[in-house]
Amino acid sequence: MAVKQTDSLAGQVDMTRLPRHIAIIMDGNGRWATRRGLPRTAGHKAGAETFRRIATYCKNIGVQYLTVYAFSTENWKRSADEVGAIMALLKKYMEEAVETMERDNIRLHFFGDMTPIAPELRALARETDEITEHLSADAFQANVCLNYGGRDEILRAVRQFAADCAAGKRKPEELDEALFSGYLDSRNIPDPDLIIRPSGELRLSNFLLWQCAYSEFYFTDALWPDFDEAELNRAIVAFQARDRRFGGVKK
Numbered sequence: 001m002a003v004k005q006t007d008s009l010a011g012q013v014d015m016t017r018l019p020r021h022i023a024i025i026m027d028g029n030g031r032w033a034t035r036r037g038l039p040r041t042a043g044h045k046a047g048a049e050t051f052r053r054i055a056t057y058c059k060n061i062g063v064q065y066l067t068v069y070a071f072s073t074e075n076w077k078r079s080a081d082e083v084g085a086i087m088a089l090l091k092k093y094m095e096e097a098v099e100t101m102e103r104d105n106i107r108l109h110f111f112g113d114m115t116p117i118a119p120e121l122r123a124l125a126r127e128t129d130e131i132t133e134h135l136s137a138d139a140f141q142a143n144v145c146l147n148y149g150g151r152d153e154i155l156r157a158v159r160q161f162a163a164d165c166a167a168g169k170r171k172p173e174e175l176d177e178a179l180f181s182g183y184l185d186s187r188n189i190p191d192p193d194l195i196i197r198p199s200g201e202l203r204l205s206n207f208l209l210w211q212c213a214y215s216e217f218y219f220t221d222a223l224w225p226d227f228d229e230a231e232l233n234r235a236i237v238a239f240q241a242r243d244r245r246f247g248g249v250k251k
């Protein structure tokens, strides 16, 4: 597919060595809005648009998986207004996805504990899962982390493994990294090659704690609503300059 060259940096991206899986902490929406004298919710609205734009760009250049942190297990501490606004944006995105993902060949999956999520959103997530199952396994896939925490994901996996052992389906001595990975929300999805955090914060905030073991990290001061194709190209160029050894030595 022809890729629109959005800036001069696009030419520096080696399209034959793209990260297969990019994960992003969509941070800085609140600051973006406050700096403009707008309510924080306006920042989330702009952030949702940025997500659409970056997902489309990833799909067009041939990145296979994009995972975004939309709502953490800790984000319930925010005001009811802000939580409601984020949930409304997610609902709108899910409704659009139900209508368009088949046409656009986009798989959509949710990471996180959906138990406390409103029934209408859970029903929409079930619908998008069903559509995803019919789409080809090598189609572009967006993963949205909703009521997600890396520690919570690991605990849920441990609980399920323990329950399977108690039911006689598994034996503790069978457990290895591959088997454990199969209990996580990210089962069947390769670990992220590149994790991006905009907005100048230098921390992981409970994001993909198991999966990030060998990920490359990229931090930028740009706030998420200002993050664009040029920013993503910059992150990919930086990623391509890294020497990934996975604990080995250079030949």
Ligand code: FPP
Residues within 6 Å of the ligand: 026, 027, 028, 029, 030, 031, 032, 044, 045, 047, 048, 051, 068, 069, 070, 071, 072, 075, 086, 089, 090, 093, 144
């Ligand atoms: C972090 O910025 C952002 C969030 C907690 C919410 C992200 C949600 C969306 C972009 C909307 C819905 C998503 C999709 C996929 C349609 P912050 O509020 O912590 O920013 P701050 O650090 O500047 O306050």
